[in-house]
Amino acid sequence: MDGVALFEHLLKRTEPLVAIAPPELKDSVWLYQAQAKAHLGKLTRLEGHLLGYNIAGFVRRHGLLGDDGRPLTLNTSRLRKTMENRLWRLSNGDLFTVAAIMGHDPKVADQSYLSVTDEMRSNAVFVGEALPDTYRTAKGATRPPLERTPTGRCKDSLQGDRAPKDGTHCTDFLSCLGCRSYAVIGTSEDLHRLFSFYWFLEAESKNTRSREWAEYFTLIRTQIDLFTLDKFDEDMVIQARELARRVPLKFWSQYRHAISRSARA
Numbered sequence: 001m002d003g004v005a006l007f008e009h010l011l012k013r014t015e016p017l018v019a020i021a022p023p024e025l026k027d028s029v030w031l032y033q034a035q036a037k038a039h040l041g042k043l044t045r046l047e048g049h050l051l052g053y054n055i056a057g058f059v060r061r062h063g064l065l066g067d068d069g070r071p072l073t074l075n076t077s078r079l080r081k082t083m084e085n086r087l088w089r090l091s092n093g094d095l096f097t098v099a100a101i102m103g104h105d106p107k108v109a110d111q112s113y114l115s116v117t118d119e120m121r122s123n124a125v126f127v128g129e130a131l132p133d134t135y136r137t138a139k140g141a142t143r144p145p146l147e148r149t150p151t152g153r154c155k156d157s158l159q160g161d162r163a164p165k166d167g168t169h170c171t172d173f174l175s176c177l178g179c180r181s182y183a184v185i186g187t188s189e190d191l192h193r194l195f196s197f198y199w200f201l202e203a204e205s206k207n208t209r210s211r212e213w214a215e216y217f218t219l220i221r222t223q224i225d226l227f228t229l230d231k232f233d234e235d236m237v238i239q240a241r242e243l244a245r246r247v248p249l250k251f252w253s254q255y256r257h258a259i260s261r262s263a264r265a
Contacts, residue, residue: 150251151197152190155181186232191240196249198224
C-alpha cells in the first residue's frame with residue numbers, strides 16, 4: 001500500500017498542473033515546472049533521458065557507491081527490480097501475485113527481476129524428481145514404484161533418503177523438497193497435493209511467532225513455485241494452485257484446524 005499511497009500523493013501534487021497543462025500533457029503523470037533558467041516555469045513532463053541525467057547528478061553529489069565500491073548505477077530497470085523484490089516480500093513470497101502486479105508471467109518475474117531467488121537456490125536446493133514423462137510412459141516393472149503422500153509421492157517412505165528407517169513411515173513433510181526420495185509426476189492430483197501443502201505453509205507463516213520459521217515457510221513456497229513452473233505446464237500449475245487454495249487436500253485442512261485448536265487450548 002505504500003506504493004499506492006505514493007502514486008496518489010503524486011496525482012494530488014500535480015493536480016494544479018494538470019489544470020493548466022496543454023492537451024498533449026493532460027494525461028501525463030510526471031508533470032513539473034522547469035527550474036533551468038532557459039525554460040524557467042515552463043510546464044513539462046519527465047522524460048527517460050532527463051531522469052537518467054539527474055539521477056547521475058544525484059549519485060555524484062551524495063557520493064553514492066555500490067557494493068563494488070564504484071559509483072552507484074541507478075536506473076529505471078534497477079528500480080523496477082527493487083520494487084519487484086519488495087512486492088515479493090510484502091506478498092509473503094507469492095510469485096504469481098507479484099507477476100500479476102508487475103504485468104508479466106511468473107517465469108519472467110523469476111528470471112529477470114527476483115534477484116532474491118539466487119540466494120534461495122543456494123540455501124535450499126530442490127533435490128526431488130519431476131517425472132512427467134518417465135512415469136506416464138513406463139509400463140509394468142519399468143514404472144518407478146511410488147507411494148502417495150500429502151505432498152506428492154515418495155519412492156520409499158520406510159527406507160528412503162530422509163525416512164526414519166525404524167519400521168515407521170516418514171512423516172517429515174517439511175523435508176520432502178530436499179529429499180532424494182521425493183517425486184512429483186505432474187498430474188493434477190499430484191500438483192493439488194503439493195499446492196495444498198503450499199497453502200498450509202502460507203497460513204502457518206502468518207501464524208508463527210518466529211520470524212525465522214515464517215521466512216523458512218516462505219522459502220519452501222517459493223521453491224514450489226519455481227520448481228513446478230520449470231518442470232510442468234504453466235496453465236496446469238496455475239489451475240492446481242488455485243484449486244488447492246479453494247479446496248485443499250483434506251489432510252492439510254484437518255492438520256491446520258488441529259494446530260489452531262491446540263494453540264487455543
